[in-house]
Each structure stands twice: as C-alpha cells, then as structure tokens.
Amino acid sequence: MPQDTAAPDRTTAQRRVTRQAPVFAVVGAVSTVAYLGLYLLLQPPLGAQWANFTALAVTAVGNTAANRRFTFGVTGARGAARHQLQGAVAFLAGLALSSGALALLHRCDAHPSHLVQLTALIAANAAATLLRFVLLRLWVFRPPRESP
Template sequence: MDNPFTPPEARPDSALLEPDRAGLGGVRLRAVRGLRSAWGAPVLRQLTRFTGVGIVCTLSSLALYALCRPFLGAQSANAVALIVTSLMNTALNRRYTFKVRGPGRLAQDHVNGLVALAVALVLTGGSLEALHWANPSADVTAELWTTTVAGWVATAVRFSLLRHWIFRRARDA
C-alpha cells in the first residue's frame, strides 16, 4: 500500500484510482490529473481533433451520397461524395489536427491526400460491389451502412497516412 502522505503526482499510475484518506474527492482529483497527463500526448490530441473532423466529413459524405445516389448510381455517388469530402477532410486535418497553416506545401499535401482518397475509394467501392453481389436488391440504407463501415477502416488508414507520411513534419502538433 502506498504511503498516504505521498503526493498524488509521485504515486504510480495504479494509485490513480485507489481510494485514500481524502475519500472520493481525492480519487476524482487523481483521475483528472491522470487524464490531463494523457491529454499531453500529441497522438491523443490529434486523434481527438481527427475524430471531430471525421464526424463532420462522414456526415457530409453520407448526405452527398444520399443526394447523388438517385441520379448517378451507387458507385458514382460514392466517388463524388468521397472526392468532395476528401478535399475538405485534408484541408481540415491540415489546419486543425496537425496545425499546418499557410500556403507552403498546400498542393503537395492535397496530392498526397489523393492516396488516402484512393484507399477509401477501393475500400468503399469494393464493399458496395460485395454488397450488390451478395444482395442485388440492396437499398440505399444498406449501401449507406456498408460504405460507412468500410469508411471506418479507410479512416484508420487515413489517420496513419496523414500522421506518418503527409503531415509527418507536424507529427507532434
């Protein structure tokens, strides 16, 4: 058992949730300090901002897909939605997730972002093809769920590409 007089910041991580003589308030305080120190890790800050950008882009992509689907068909609607939101995604992640500002390497960043777009198109287009092979009468709702799940996989690939290749110069933003 830890010495109850040891300051919380000097205790091991396992002690963050152990009650002491300070009661529940002390446990809460140590938990908050632990979260603050975890938030100090650049990758966690980036993942949080990346998630916010991803939510905006996913909702935009789903809306564009649903709007374009009746006129263009599944694959073309998917491509249009991904191309438009990929440009938006790269711009938002450049600015907010990785804190890259200014015109320097803007064009190169977007060209590199096309690789992430290609990965997303292969994953979502392939998933749509698999859906229509398995269920030729699939409706738009099934298509949206299928592209969303495939998009989650593409998102993990996108974060890795953005962090380790495209914006590696700003990795610790």
C-alpha cells in the same frame, strides 16, 4: 550506462497522438456526415459507384484541408498542393475500400436498401479512416525529425 534517448521521443509522439486523435475524429465525423448526405443525394441519378466516387472526392479535399489546419496545425499556403496530392493517395485507399464494399454488397443483393448501403459504407469508411489517420500522420504531416 548509456541513456535511453528513445523514451522522450516516444513520450512526445504519444502526446501528439493524444492531442491529434480527438480532433481527427471530429473532422472525420463532419466529413462522414457530409459524405453520406452527398451519397444519398447523388445515388439516385448517378448510381451507387459514381455517387460514392463523387461524394468521396468532394469531401476528401475538405477533409484534407481541415485536418491540415486543425489536426496537424499546418497553416499557410506553403505545401498545401503537395498535401492535397498526398491526401489523394489516402482518398484512393478509401475509394478502394468503399467501392469494394458496394460491389460486394450489390453482388449479394442486386437492390439493397439505402440503409444497408449506408451501413456498408460506414463500415468501409471506418476502416478507411484508420488508414487515413496513419497515412496523414506518418507521411503527409509527419513532424520534422530532430537532429541529435
């Protein structure tokens, strides 16, 4: 009877996710607080869309670096630039979601309150965070495959 070799791989992957998810959540929470603070600071002079872009761009670089080190355990300079470029893809996905949420919100209400804007951005960023974790885990920081 053939052995099921997929079971150990699945168990290892589950252990990795179990370890990575809480660390990713902490990095994400810190990044989200920084993002929202920057957004609130920049929104009056720049407007909603430019404040969103700037705050997201600034925090995305720090978020990718922090996840690289703490969530996925990658240290040293080797591959850092590539990881940031790949992280930029996740940034663009988050930008599309948050910009779309702001555009939809402003279409429904020309002058939404800061609280309503922040609520829309938090919802959009929650979806972007899930997508970011999947992209970072399966593409940017994918563990090397073991050869049989």
